[in-house]
Amino acid sequence: MPGKFIMHSQRWMTLLPLLAALCGGSAWAAEHDEGAAFTVRGFGTLGVARSSSDQAEFARDFSQPSGIKGGQWSGRIDSVLGVQANWRATPELELVGQLVSRYRYDESRVPRVEWAFAKWEPDARVALRAGRIGADFMMLADARLVGYSSLTVRPTPDFFGPLFFSHFDGADASLTWPLGGGLLRGKLFAGAISEKTPLAVELWDTSGSSTRGLVFDYLDGPWQWRASTATVKFSHGIEFARQLAIRLRDAGAAADAAADALTVAGTTTRYHSLGVVYDAGPLQVQAMLNAIRHEAGYLHNSRAGYLLAGYRLGAVTPYVGVSWWKSKPKPYSTGLTDPVLNGEYDFIMATSIADQTTYTLGARWDVLSNVALKLQWDAVRGSAASRLPVLRSQPGWNGRTDVVSATVDFIF
Amino acid sequence: MTLRNLFLFLSLMLLAPLAAAELVVVANPRSGIERLTQEEVANIYLGRYRLLASGLTAEPVDLAGDIVLKGRFYRALVGKNLAEINAYWARLVFSGRTRPPHASENVEAALQYVAARPGALAYVDRARADRRVRIVFELSE
Numbered sequence: 001m002p003g004k005f006i007m008h009s010q011r012w013m014t015l016l017p018l019l020a021a022l023c024g025g026s027a028w029a030a031e032h033d034e035g036a037a038f039t040v041r042g043f044g045t046l047g048v049a050r051s052s053s054d055q056a057e058f059a060r061d062f063s064q065p066s067g068i069k070g071g072q073w074s075g076r077i078d079s080v081l082g083v084q085a086n087w088r089a090t091p092e093l094e095l096v097g098q099l100v101s102r103y104r105y106d107e108s109r110v111p112r113v114e115w116a117f118a119k120w121e122p123d124a125r126v127a128l129r130a131g132r133i134g135a136d137f138m139m140l141a142d143a144r145l146v147g148y149s150s151l152t153v154r155p156t157p158d159f160f161g162p163l164f165f166s167h168f169d170g171a172d173a174s175l176t177w178p179l180g181g182g183l184l185r186g187k188l189f190a191g192a193i194s195e196k197t198p199l200a201v202e203l204w205d206t207s208g209s210s211t212r213g214l215v216f217d218y219l220d221g222p223w224q225w226r227a228s229t230a231t232v233k234f235s236h237g238i239e240f241a242r243q244l245a246i247r248l249r250d251a252g253a254a255a256d257a258a259a260d261a262l263t264v265a266g267t268t269t270r271y272h273s274l275g276v277v278y279d280a281g282p283l284q285v286q287a288m289l290n291a292i293r294h295e296a297g298y299l300h301n302s303r304a305g306y307l308l309a310g311y312r313l314g315a316v317t318p319y320v321g322v323s324w325w326k327s328k329p330k331p332y333s334t335g336l337t338d339p340v341l342n343g344e345y346d347f348i349m350a351t352s353i354a355d356q357t358t359y360t361l362g363a364r365w366d367v368l369s370n371v372a373l374k375l376q377w378d379a380v381r382g383s384a385a386s387r388l389p390v391l392r393s394q395p396g397w398n399g400r401t402d403v404v405s406a407t408v409d410f411i412f
Numbered sequence: 413m414t415l416r417n418l419f420l421f422l423s424l425m426l427l428a429p430l431a432a433a434e435l436v437v438v439a440n441p442r443s444g445i446e447r448l449t450q451e452e453v454a455n456i457y458l459g460r461y462r463l464l465a466s467g468l469t470a471e472p473v474d475l476a477g478d479i480v481l482k483g484r485f486y487r488a489l490v491g492k493n494l495a496e497i498n499a500y501w502a503r504l505v506f507s508g509r510t511r512p513p514h515a516s517e518n519v520e521a522a523l524q525y526v527a528a529r530p531g532a533l534a535y536v537d538r539a540r541a542d543r544r545v546r547i548v549f550e551l552s553e
Contacts, residue, residue, distance in 0.1 A: 043506055084506060096508045115508050124463035124470070127509075134507050142507040149503035176461055181451075183461050219460055221451060281491030315495070366495035369479075411502050 037088045045147035047078030047407035055397040056390035058380070060154050062164035065107055065198035067391045068403075076103050078154055078407055080145050082114065094119045100145060105196045105203060114145070114167055130171040136189065136215055137163055139226040139275035139288055147409035151284060151310045151319050151364055153376040154405070158325035158358050159304045161389060162292055163271075165195040168211050182220030189213050193232065200351070200392060201240050208235035213271075222280035230271045234296075237265035241298055244344060254335035258345060261297025261332045269294045282312035284319075300327035300352045300388075308360070315367070321360035325389060327353050354389050356382025356399055371410045378403040434538045435485055435553065438523075438545035442530045443468060448549045454490055456533060458500065459510035468531040473522045475535070476515035485535045488551040
């Protein structure tokens with residue numbers, strides 16, 4: 001593992017001089033007088049983190065096949081590099097493509113197309129997009145790879161971790177109109193997910209799963225409110241759960257309900273979220289709640305939330321946060337007397353339990369107007385049963401680990 | 413003149429140029445816009461809502477070549493420094509939502525841009541707002 005990290009680091013480091021040359025922070029976001037029709041921009045994070053527990057691996061989200069553990073420093077979970085090109089074909093039509101290299105389901109960092117869409121804005125109130133677009137399932141979720149845009153090292157895994165996909169192929173339409181002194185924005189989206197999700201024993205192919213959703217944002221001065229709901233209908237099941245279901249059905253009709261609970265293909269999961277951001281001058285506060293409801297009995301319903309507050313003092317913004325993720329196990333049992341089948345069933349059902357709270361303390365230091373350094377400590381305090389948020393938990397896992405992270409986030 | 417009065421006089425002399433350099437937002441005289449509120453200017457510059465009351469789409473201009481003026485503008489408008497403004501735009505640009513303001517290298521280029529486009533807006537020192545543009549908002553710093 002350390003050797004692998006060093007190799008990765010060296011590869012990243014060779015990019016730094018190039019990035020430094022590209023960095024022109026003060027004018028970063030703006031489109032210039034010359035060449036306004038075509039722009040290329042990028043973002044990245046070079047990060048190392050260590051997690052104290054050697055009984056489970058800490059990962060950023062469900063897309064990562066391995067995490068970090070045992071107190072070893074690793075650049076695996078947070079390092080990312082993205083490049084985006086925008087082409088304004090006409091004042092109303094823009095084409096956007098984004099390539100991102102990050103640690104992914106197959107353990108490689110092979111870049112993939114994160115976004116590729118056409119955006120049509122017939123007037124300032126309406127925006128229509130079609131192609132591969134960001135999954136805006138929860139507030140701030142569609143920019144969660146862009147470390148520079150956020151206060152913390154990573155979006156809190158307790159809240160954003162269950163989002164196993166970052167984009168979908170489809171379309172969205174948004175409409176913005178003034179209301180009561182603020183702005184109300186409504187957005188509808190629909191499409192198909194194209195993702196592979198690494199589980200402990202297999203790669204779960206979720207490509208072709210259909211998704212749709214509705215999002216409302218209300219912006220009023222420093223306040224931004226959000227309510228959203230979205231669904232995913234899974235195209236494929238989980239193979240090891242399917243195999244166990246076959247064996248349960250063979251063992252007797254008493255186990256039919258337990259076997260049905262293992263069916264994931266064709267079931268729907270609903271994601272509901274509420275959020276508020278208060279961002280005024282140096283003060284920034286975020287509060288969010290979500291509820292995830294699965295039709296599949298095997299996947300437990302969960303609730304999560306977080307509170308985060310930061311206050312800028314000069315170029316340094318210290319922040320504190322607390323987040324939680326708690327599932328409600330569904331009371332399924334096989335109804336059989338076979339101890340082997342019962343043991344396997346109970347083990348599988350226990351793998352989707354989440355029960356933890358994370359306390360976060362950190363600071364962001366804006367060293368340049370396009371480069372930020374961050375240092376963060378996360379204290380994960382959960383129950384021993386909390387196995388869903390981590391990877392490869394061992395029998396000795398007690399639900400507790402301390403994660404220390406240091407990152408350089410930049411845009412160019 | 414006492415020493416104290418002399419000090420006050422010199423201080424005022426030194427501060428006078430700073431006080432005179434009031435920041436204003438200017439629009440094209442053909443924009444159909446007489447005044448904007450601070451909230452409207454913030455919505456336009458932060459890419460939240462760019463429809464002007466006259467029906468035109470607002471085209472805000474940033475001063476990429478004058479980061480002192482740009483810094484003063486965003487501090488007065490929303491209390492944010494340039495790193496925070498960049499972080500804000502990083503979120504919107506890399507999620508493919510909204511276009512950031514057009515960038516001009518200097519005040520003259522910004523004024524020319526505004527003069528040439530009915531929906532364009534820029535921020536300049538009041539002394540630079542000439543007949544080509546109309547002042548639609550004054551920032552208090």
